[in-house]
Amino acid sequence: MPSYIEPRVLKGFRDFLPPAEIVRRSLTEKIEAGFRSFGFVPIDTPALEYADILLGKGGGETEKQIYRFTDNGGRDVALRFDLTVPFARFTALHALELTFPFKRYHIGKVWRGENTQRGRYREFTQCDFDIIGSDSAAADFEILLLIRSTLRNLGIDITIHVNHRGIFNRFLNHIGQSNNSCEILRAVDKLSKVGKDETLTSLSELAGEAHAQKILEFIGAKGSFNEVLNKITELAGGACPESERLSVINQYMRDICVNEAADTSIDPFVLDPSITRGLDYYTGVVFETFLNDMPDIGSICSGGRYDNLAGLYSKNNSISGVGSSIGLDRLLAALEALDKLPSSGSCKAAIACIDAEKSGQYQVLADKLRQKGIQCEVFVDACGEKNLVKQFQFAEKKGLKWVIIPDENPLSGTVTLRDLAARKNIDLSIGELIDFCGKAIP
Amino acid sequence: MPSYIEPRVLKGFRDFLPPAEIVRRSLTEKIEAGFRSFGFVPIDTPALEYADILLGKGGGETEKQIYRFTDNGGRDVALRFDLTVPFARFTALHALELTFPFKRYHIGKVWRGENTQRGRYREFTQCDFDIIGSDSAAADFEILLLIRSTLRNLGIDITIHVNHRGIFNRFLNHIGQSNNSCEILRAVDKLSKVGKDETLTSLSELAGEAHAQKILEFIGAKGSFNEVLNKITELAGGACPESERLSVINQYMRDICVNEAADTSIDPFVLDPSITRGLDYYTGVVFETFLNDMPDIGSICSGGRYDNLAGLYSKNNSISGVGSSIGLDRLLAALEALDKLPSSGSCKAAIACIDAEKSGQYQVLADKLRQKGIQCEVFVDACGEKNLVKQFQFAEKKGLKWVIIPDENPLSGTVTLRDLAARKNIDLSIGELIDFCGKAIP
Missing domain, CATH: 3.30.930.10 (Bira Bifunctional Protein; Domain 2)
Structure with missing residues (x-):
């Protein structure tokens, strides 16, 4: 060993x-x-x-x-x-x-x-x-x-960029480029990384310059959801089931937005024909989600509709679906940068260990607070009254709000409640302590 | 592929x-x-x-x-x-x-x-x-x-069997068997599995019959915590720091028990000298936890005190501690057998999809309920009024409580609330619906 x-x-x-x-x-x-x-x-x-x-x-x-x-x-x-x-x-x-x-x-x-x-x-x-x-x-x-x-529950503003893979495929078919669709998708997917000029060059090599310009026109369409939808529908050769699907989804989105009291000048849903999700297995709607205050971090939640989820493992069932995935690590990094990390929101106290022999009674007292929803720790190592300052420092390091200093009768006497942030002491009876702490719960 | x-x-x-x-x-x-x-x-x-x-x-x-x-x-x-x-x-x-x-x-x-x-x-x-x-x-x-x-928060009654490895070691030393301690510990640890007779045979082979009887007397001591403590302290050669430790812990336990209104006739803490945790690395107190209504399933939470947790990975620090581990799978099996599995305790509703075009408005309605703390699903596939029964069956399969059937004005009209368990319908305005569901939250 x-x-x-x-x-x-x-x-x-x-x-x-x-x-x-x-x-x-x-x-x-x-x-x-x-x-x-x-x-x-x-x-x-x-x-x-x-x-x-x-x-x-x-x-x-x-x-x-x-x-x-x-x-x-x-x-x-x-x-x-x-x-x-x-x-x-x-x-x-x-x-x-x-x-x-x-x-x-x-x-x-x-x-x-x-x-x-x-x-x-x-x-x-x-x-x-x-x-x-x-x-x-x-x-x-x-x-x-x-x-x-x-x-939104996390307190962040986002914009969801939506598209439909089927319309892009129809468009490629309409301009006679469906044979190149894989390569073109791959080039388009790189747009945000390499920029317009380089994408144009790649696309020109694949499809000729005229088609490349047309592709860029398609993926670069701008305006309201309906304006962009009309534009790409036209470029793809007219109305089709896929444009109809986007139109219905847009109607649902409007139903949501008009029923909200919040400022609707920032539309959380955008039709963005440049979103293709590369070579993923999506066949219908696709989407990516960007933080309004930090778009450069990239999509924090992407997904789309797929045709046959379990096809490889199933002889009989064809199960289609739509789904998405949040990358927790990227989201955490973003929340930290935006100073919007969730706090645990709890009230935290500790009972100082004045006399180790009374640790059982300290736990009984702590339990009274826990039952009111207050996290209450019992310090397990004794200190003399002189060393209380050390216990305060220890409690502060741990992010606690209060230290409770019991007297010789932990369950019937009075306690001193130390407010660590205010650096103040308050003397309370046990009943008052429980009321006081209970009221401070957010 | x-x-x-x-x-x-x-x-x-x-x-x-x-x-x-x-x-x-x-x-x-x-x-x-x-x-x-x-x-x-x-x-x-x-x-x-x-x-x-x-x-x-x-x-x-x-x-x-x-x-x-x-x-x-x-x-x-x-x-x-x-x-x-x-x-x-x-x-x-x-x-x-x-x-x-x-x-x-x-x-x-x-x-x-x-x-x-x-x-x-x-x-x-x-x-x-x-x-x-x-x-x-x-x-x-x-x-x-x-x-x-x-x-206890899970609603189950338990007994914690506590012991101290150090007293057992002192006892073995006292009877001149400390050289055999590993083998003896292993034999003692099997007591509950193989029974008293077989353990006596194994111990006799290791330490001779007189000592084997003594060991069985030690590990078989019965009575209140204090009675057992006195007995094993005596067998181990008198008071020692380890017996003092158990005595202090017992005092803490008494402090807890006397302050509880609950029936204290069943003592949740038992001193059980047969608990040794085999060859684990524990050096101080050790314990196992048994369900009062199902002791045969074995310990659902065991642990003890150890001397030097990080010694293998640290040149300088000697960090001792005490800890325990709950086996979630065994606990789940026990809770299921005792019919004490936790329920999610939430109220669950679904909005039937009468007219697919109104799915956006259905989501707005659902959100009003979600904001009151009610889980509310929106069914995403349309059915005619005739097929409502299918949606009820679907909702029942999913364990929902209510199906909400909106009229042609999902946000301003009246809804029919179907109570699935009672097989009853109630007509309500939107405001009444929200009040009604909100009040039903447990």
């Missing part, structure tokens, strides 16, 4: 100390409460799955990044690298146990051996939510609304 | 469908709320660590069970198999950033390639909580109290 091992974590992996973990858990709780209020229900799947299941649809990039190994039973296994593939497998396996349309969310860690130099982590948390088993515009719209509602 | 892959999960791994996952999350939330109310704070650590760190203290059994492999960067890595070893590494790495005594909890998944025939899972959840950096009896006691408080 070694006598000393250097403590360290793997590159791209992180410990979360209490201040960070408290924020992460508060954030997850708020997001989850939003999902639940819309009737979405949680699922969970294993971290480890058969590698062939996870890699089924995977291309070269996934294969390079996945944590894959042979287990002690000789099985070829891997850690999940997203929550979508496990959900597809889950849906195929449990189709008969589920009720469709099925609205589920899944919050969990995923693992990718990404190049950490790009500032990415190898272990990170995703929050996925989907409606499967419904082709309706109402389902598309509900996902968009849930994004908006969830992020 | 394959065209079909059989959907399946690895042996010993599980999917959690919504009903099970909702219960798991409710249970975790309740446990966490208990931890937080005592001032314990959460941490998190990576699922994957360097194998040498995780295996540092591990014996043969751990090495056989651990999921270990070489990652794409050639590192020898493994999935964590408990939350204790990562906590030791965490403490050594972050000692300077922490404030001691440090009270933390950690709820997370761990992975062990155990033999699934013993009914064990290979992926399961642990809830660990510890106080480190304090040697006090008050810290020992607080862990015991937190176990009791957390499990």
Whole structure:
């Protein structure tokens, strides 16, 4: 047995100390409460799955990044690298146990051996939510609304950029470029990264300059949702089921906006034909979500509609759906930069340990406060009256609000309540203490 | 690319469908709320660590069970198999950033390639909580109290069996058997599994029959906490710091019990000299927790005091502590058998989709209910009035309480509220609907 091992974590992996973990858990709780209020229900799947299941649809990039190994039973296994593939497998396996349309969310860690130099982590948390088993515009719209509602609950202003992959495909077909669609999609997807000029060059090489200009005209269309919709519908050769779908979704959005007292001059929904989600498996609406105060951080919540979620794992069922995913780490970074991290919002107190023999009674007193919803810690190491200052400092470090200093009768005497921020002491009876603290709960 | 892959999960791994996952999350939330109310704070650590760190203290059994492999960067890595070893590494790495005594909890998944025939899972959840950096009896006691408080919050009656490893060691020393202590501990630990006769045989082989009888007398001592304490103190050769520690803890327990209005005829704390926690690294108090209504399921929460948590990863710091771990899966199985699973306790409604074009307005209506704390789903697929029965059935399957049937003016008209359990309809204005649902919140 070694006598000393250097403590360290793997590159791209992180410990979360209490201040960070408290924020992460508060954030997850708020997001989850939003999902639940819309009737979405949680699922969970294993971290480890058969590698062939996870890699089924995977291309070269996934294969390079996945944590894959042979287990002690000789099985070829891997850690999940997203929550979508496990959900597809889950849906195929449990189709008969589920009720469709099925609205589920899944919050969990995923693992990718990404190049950490790009500032990415190898272990990170995703929050996925989907409606499967419904082709309706109402389902598309509900996902968009849930994004908006969830992020607004966090106190941030967002704009959701929406598009429809089908209209872009019709447009390419209309200008005779459907054979090049993969390459063109890839070039268009890079627009925000490389700029207009470079995109024009790439597109010209693929489709000739005239078509390249036309493509840029399509993806660059600006104006209100309806104006852009009319423009791209025209460029794509006229009204079609896909333009009709966007029109219906837009009508739902208007119904929401006119019923809000809030300032509707900033439209949270924008039709943006440059959003294509690259080579993802989306077939219908697609969307990305940007922070109004920090658009450069990129989309914090993206998704779209797909045709056949579980096709690879199912011989009979064709289940379409629409869904989205919040990248918790990017969202946290943004909230921190915007000074909008959620606080735990609780009142916190500690009972100083004046006489260790009375620790049982201190716990009884603490419990009276806990029952009123106040987090109350009991300090477990005794100090003399002289060392109270140390206990105050300790409590301040821990972010507490009050230190309670009991007298020799912790349950019937009076206490001194130290307000750490105000640096003031108040003498109270036990009953007064409980009333006082109870009233301070936010 | 394959065209079909059989959907399946690895042996010993599980999917959690919504009903099970909702219960798991409710249970975790309740446990966490208990931890937080005592001032314990959460941490998190990576699922994957360097194998040498995780295996540092591990014996043969751990090495056989651990999921270990070489990652794409050639590192020898493994999935964590408990939350204790990562906590030791965490403490050594972050000692300077922490404030001691440090009270933390950690709820997370761990992975062990155990033999699934013993009914064990290979992926399961642990809830660990510890106080480190304090040697006090008050810290020992607080862990015991937190176990009791957390499990009582779940509505179950428990008995915590407490012992002190040091007294048993003194006793063995007193009868001249300290050389055999490992083997004797192992034999004693099997008592509840193999019975008294077989234990006596094993002990006789190790220490001779006279000593074996003495050992059984020690571990079989019965009576009140104080009676047992007096008995084993005497057998161990008289008062010592360890018996004094148990005496202080017992005094704290009495302080708690006398201040409770509840029936104190059942003492939740028992001194049980047969509890030794086998060959674990504990050096002070040890304890196991049993359900009064289902003792045979075994301990649902065990732990104890240890000397030097981070010693293997730290050259300078010697940090002692006391902690415990709840096995979430065993606890869930017990709660289910006792019919005490937590319910989500929320009111759930759905708005029927009568006219798909009004889906935006349905969402506005739903939002009015959500703002009152009512989970409200909007059905996304239209049905004619005739098919309302199908929507009722669908809602019942999902465990909803109400279906709201809007008229042609979803936001200004009247609605029909269908009470699914009562099979009754009530006509209400929108304002009345909101009042009515709001009042039904538990």
